[in-house]
Amino acid sequence: MKKYTRNDIIRYLYGETSIEENLEIEITLALDERLERFHWEMSEMVFLLNQISEKSAFTRTILDYSKNYPITEMNS
Amino acid sequence: MRPVNEDSLLVRQYIQGDERAFAQLVHKYRTRVFATIYVVLRNPTLAEDVTQECFFKVIKTFKTGKYKDEGKFLPWLLRVARNKAVDYYRKAKKAPEIDIDMEPDLFNSLGFAEKSIEEKQVDEDTKRKLQHWLNCLPTPQKDVIVMRHYMGMSFQEIADETGVSINTALGRMRYALQNLRKQARLEGRKQFQYEKIYSQ
Numbered sequence: 001m002k003k004y005t006r007n008d009i010i011r012y013l014y015g016e017t018s019i020e021e022n023l024e025i026e027i028t029l030a031l032d033e034r035l036e037r038f039h040w041e042m043s044e045m046v047f048l049l050n051q052i053s054e055k056s057a058f059t060r061t062i063l064d065y066s067k068n069y070p071i072t073e074m075n076s
Numbered sequence: 077m078r079p080v081n082e083d084s085l086l087v088r089q090y091i092q093g094d095e096r097a098f099a100q101l102v103h104k105y106r107t108r109v110f111a112t113i114y115v116v117l118r119n120p121t122l123a124e125d126v127t128q129e130c131f132f133k134v135i136k137t138f139k140t141g142k143y144k145d146e147g148k149f150l151p152w153l154l155r156v157a158r159n160k161a162v163d164y165y166r167k168a169k170k171a172p173e174i175d176i177d178m179e180p181d182l183f184n185s186l187g188f189a190e191k192s193i194e195e196k197q198v199d200e201d202t203k204r205k206l207q208h209w210l211n212c213l214p215t216p217q218k219d220v221i222v223m224r225h226y227m228g229m230s231f232q233e234i235a236d237e238t239g240v241s242i243n244t245a246l247g248r249m250r251y252a253l254q255n256l257r258k259q260a261r262l263e264g265r266k267q268f269q270y271e272k273i274y275s276q
Contacts, residue, residue, distance in 0.1 A: 007246040010253075014224065016231060045253040045260075052203045052210075053225035058124060059102055062131040066098050071091075071139045 004028045009039050013046050083149040091138055098138075102131060105150065107227050109157045116161035118215065120222045121207040122168075123161075130160045209259040217252035220245055 001024050011017050012025045029036045089097035109130055114123040133156055137143045210218060216238070223229045223237065235245040 006250055007243055010246050010250050011231065014231070041257055042250075042253050045256050048202070048206055049210075049221060049225050049256075052206055053120070055106070058128065059099075059106065062102055062106075062128055062135075063095065063099055065132055066135045066139075067095055069135050069139050071093065072141070 001027070004035070006035070006038055009035065009042065013039070013043055081147055081149075084145055084147050087138070087143070087145060087149055091141075091143075098135075101149075105153060106131075108150070109153060111227055112154050112157040113161040114222060114226070116158065116165055118218070119211050120218075120226050121211070122164065123222075124226075126160050126164050127157070129164075130157045133160065205263065206256065206260075209256050212259075213252055213255055217248050217255065220248040221252050224249065 002021075004025055008017070008021070008025065009029075012022065017025060029039055083101065086097040086101050090101070106127065110123055110127045113126045113130065114120060117123050117126065130153075134153065137156075210221060213221070219238065220234055223234045224231070229237065231242050231245045231249070235242040238245065240248075
C-alpha cells in the first residue's frame with residue numbers, strides 16, 4: 001500500500017482521490033492517529049470555508065434583484 | 077446578416093421578460109466575473125460584493141433599454157466587472173480601514189471543535205472573522221483557497237494557472253488551512269482569557 005502524505009489527505013478532503021485511494025486512505029487514517037487528527041482538523045476548516053463561499057445565497061440575491069427591478073424601456 | 081449567438085439569444089429573452097434566461101447568464105458567467113474582480117481587489121469577500129454590484133448594473137442596463145447588442149455580451153460584461161472593481165479600489169484607497177481585531181472576541185474554536193460537523197451552525201460573526209483571516213493570508217495561499225472554493229477549480233487547474241506543480245498547489249492549500257486553524261485557536265484562547273478576567 002502507498003504511503004499517504006498530508007497533501008494526499010488534502011486531495012482526499014476535496015474529493016480528488018480515486019475510489020481505490022479512498023479505501024487505502026481510510027485504512028491509513030484508522031491506523032495513523034496523527035494523520036487522522038490532521039484530517040479531522042482540516043475537514044473542519046474546509047467545512048467553514050465552504051460556508052463562507054457558498055454561492056446559492058449570492059446568486060439568489062442577484063436574481064431577486066432582477067425580478068424586482070421593473071422594465072422601464074424596451075430595447076429595439 | 078449576423079448569426080445570433082447563444083448569449084445574444086438569452087439577452088433578448090431576458091429583455092422580453094424571461095428571468096430564467098438571465099439566471100442562465102448568471103450561472104454561466106458568475107465565476108468569470110468574480111475572477112476578473114478578484115484579480116483587482118485580491119479580497120474574496122469584497123470581490124463577491126462587487127460581483128453582485130456588477131450584475132445589478134447589468135440588470136439596470138438591460139431593463140432600462142440601454143444595452144446595445146453587438147453580439148459581444150461577454151467582453152462587455154467583463155468590462156463592466158473590471159470598471160466596477162477599479163472604481164471600488166479607488167474609493168477604498170480613500171476610505172479609512174476598520175480594524176476587526178479591535179472588537180471583543182466571540183469565537184471560541186475549542187468549544188466549536190467539540191460539536192460534530194452536522195451540529196455546527198456557523199454564525200455570521202464566525203464567517204466574518206474567517207473572511208478576515210482569509211484576507212490576511214499570504215497571497216499564494218489566499219489565491220489557492222479562492223480558486224478552489226470560490227471558482228471551483230481543481231488542484232491541477234490551480235497548478236496550471238499559477239505555474240506550479242500540483243504538489244506545490246496542495247502544499248499551499250495545506251498551509252492556508254493550517255494558518256486559518258491557528259488563527260481560530262488563538263482566537264479561542266483570547267476568548268478564554270477574556271472570560272476569565274471578567275468572571276473574577
